[in-house]
Amino acid sequence: MSSPFASKLGTNYCPLDVEIPEIQAVLVEPLSRLRSLDDRIADLQKAIDELAQERAGVKTYVDAHQALLSPIRRLPLDILQEIFVACLPTHRNCVMSASEAPVLLGRICSSWRALALSSPRLWSSVHIVEPDRAHWPAELQAQRVEITKAWLGRSGQCPLAISLFGDARPDPASTEHRSASVLETLIPFASRWHNISLTSTSSGLNSLSCITENDVPMLTTLEISEIYRSAESPGTRWESFGLLHAPNISSFTFISGNSHPLTLPLQWDRLLSLSLDSSSAFAVTSEMAVEIFSRCPRLQTCRLKVNDEVQSAVEESQGTILGFPHLQSLKIISVGIPINTVGGLFSRVSLPELQHLTLLGHLGREADGEFAFFPFLTTLPRLQSLSTDSQLYDDQALTGLLHALPATLRQFQVICRDSWRHVIDDDALLALTPSPDRPFKCPVLEELKITYSCSLSDEALLKFILARMTIQPVTLRSVEIHFPRQMELDLRPDIQSFLDGGLKVDARYRSPPLPRLSPWVGLKEDYKA
Template sequence: MGLSSPFASRLGTNYIPPDGEVLEIQSLLVEPKAISELNEERSSVADYVDAHRALISPVRRLPLDMLQEIFVACLPTHRNCVMSASEAPVLLGRICSSWRTVSLSTARLWARLHIVEPAALEGVPSLDIIREQKHVQRVGIAKAWLERSGQCPLSISVAGSMPPDPTPPQYSGTNLILQTLIPFASRWQDISLAVSLPTLESLSSITGNDVPILKTLNVKEFRERSEQPSPQWGSFGLLHGPNISSFSCLRSKSEPLGFSLRWDQLTSLSLTSVFDLAPHVTSDLAVAIFSKCPRLETCRLVVSDYDESPVVEPWRSILELPCLLSLDIHCYGSPVTRIGGLFSYILLPELRHLGLRGFLAPEDSDNFTYFLFPTISPRLESLEVDTQLFNKQALVALLTTLSSTIRHLRFTGRQGHPSLIEDAALAALIPSESPERSFSCPILQEFRLICAHGVSDEALLRFIKARMSIQPPTLHRVELEFVRRIQLDIRPDIQPFLDAGLEVDLNYPPAFRLSLSPWAGLAEKPPNF
């Protein structure tokens, strides 16, 4: 409750009270001063109570092993830890001395690390000195960090940077980081390297025996500035680790089958690249890779079929991949889905996810032969497709023959290209009034359409209403990214579905706004005359 004053109208003004009012004003301040003193005393008592309560707080009484488990649970779960005082494990050691002692002695807290090489700034010598100091500092921290990990298996990721051109004599590149990691090679379990190709030579001395527990190896090669020949690392002993089950390489100049991997024990494989920056994997070569990997569960490939070698060798027998659950293929040249292409020579009885990306070559648009998806896998649940990989007839055939097991469906168009997903295409995915006519994907849970401009808002509304009328409704999420302005706000009509838990994410480009600023056209600084 606020204090009232007979001088309220005078407060905040230049009013000068006479002597008689001065005494009255002084008497009004007696009670507030007493209250202020009581508040100070209360604050002091509260500090006394809080300090004593802290002594008997439950966290102080936790057993050491339980506190260590809580610390480990504070680590990020989707990535490696970073060298930052704003998150665990470094943050845990900044709370109090006892927590610092516990954190430094808990080896599992230091078994995951992400190392970033400070970027070089060309033509700025003063900043290069600072960068070198920071680089040496991070290498020292990385060494101390990993030494705290005891005998725990290590997960390490390195984000290198391209050296400046020309490279200064004192420049310390990613080599210094990798050389720091080599003494810990016997405990490498998951390694991710984003480095320039020559830098990988730092690991050429490592043999398969040096990495006995290595399971996951991910390598992303930087494009080199010069045209000088680069070392081929595909035969490095590192790749011959006895327990490598997951291998990923982006933009390698090595021939895919030239990697000295133990192919028969791989469960995950990713060989991707930017077009023309790596040897091409044809459909024939893809089948050869699959034949070496009988345990493969997930795979990502860039496949290029050209006119000179558009199909798999006709003598090759059909290969069954009984363990493959997820397959993503980026297609260049002729589509791998045509009869005689990749899917004509492999059987995928357990495949759950299929992703096809790329575009249809112009010379194939008239003679495209569609290979039916239901024959690829009877258990397909997730399908992601670039619409530009097909012509309109093939895409319609795809929508009308999708497997009844499909739960997740995503189509991606391309801005500036004709729209292949139109209102009629959505009609294939909704129930028909005619009982004789079936519809595709009866248990569809998620529908996503990226770069949509051929679908009207009215057709989308019909699609959502029809799918939600199925009893029980299976649709959980609808996401469309339009390249046109909104035509009809459908949210009022679907509000009951939203209230029931349906997620709808519709993105339209922002409206154009005419600039009427009186500052338009003015320079930041007046010109010098």
């Protein structure tokens, strides 16, 4: 539609008084047509609403009948049970929550609920959090006990995987009428214990003293963590626990500050996996670690916290080298003096099949000028991964470590925790960087991870990646380094072709602080009462 005011439309033009009647006359016919269109739209919308309502009724009818044809309704019950089992978490035990299987499966429909409740495998694993009696009402404790009984009662005769986290410290006000703990509720099911992890207080764990080795014939994995000991409770006397002497325990984890590890009544010669972490009063020394190894000839995986407060009295020449041909994974957390000393653990053992090694700890006695150095690495012909702590080394010790790395190493990780430690620098990375004029270490290296690198430059990292990706055969797959500084050089343009080919590079930098400039800066506001 043409308008005599077309040039004025969409502007801030203010019409003259004589133009106002002219504009009103121009709008007479359009306003009439607009009302007509609105009436037609209303009629059509009414028809659409009626059709939509009719369609909704037909769709409800169709959906109800199509639901009868749903393929899952025709599945045999045993197949549906397998689907239910596949819904369970595989990396941990099931939790008591309606947001996850198996509880969630019982909330879909009555038939699924009946099937879930009658499927013992769904209830054969559970993680239980025991309420603290000092902070939660007794009713919640009793409710958790009843739920635990009902849960395990549905498991039929299946072997049980149970993890319990309880900080249920005794409440002095309720000692006369103390209700049963969740841990005590588990004892009647001990004959089906298979994989058990218990984190509880010393008073709670004492309830396990009634269990004998004959009560737990199916137990293969046992993890115990003692988290609290009161002045009234001297602790748990584990050396008298028949539970620890169960005939089929092959994996054992023990975290406690109340027992000497060598006094534990384990069937040591049957262990395949062992993890020990004790307080300084009962700490494992290098000498004890050698004794533990000698008791476990079949050991494949081991984690020990070793605390050598004083230099070992055993001289290297006097110690017999013990061979452990089955040990494949070893993690040592070293405190006290450096673990690799004359007569220490690594000068007393031979580990020809070791594939995964983790060495963590701190500098030890700096006054003695001793830093851990591990020449024994050259005696590990099958080592594939090494994770270590920068606090075990000074520059000289790190150089020794890099030269001792075996040619079979595929994963190498250095953990740096302190900003003042400058262990991993350009010279250190140079040892792993291929060059025609010098040999380089770890020719089959696939993964390099350095956390919190303070003195390593972006340029040295770029040279490392380019050199590794241009040698043949190319083995490098992943590089992850965290810098506590801002980016100095953008690596991506030079390595983009390698990234497109599958190389993963995660170089993280500290973000620069954002400038803050407010127009109110410098003003003094007067606040009057």
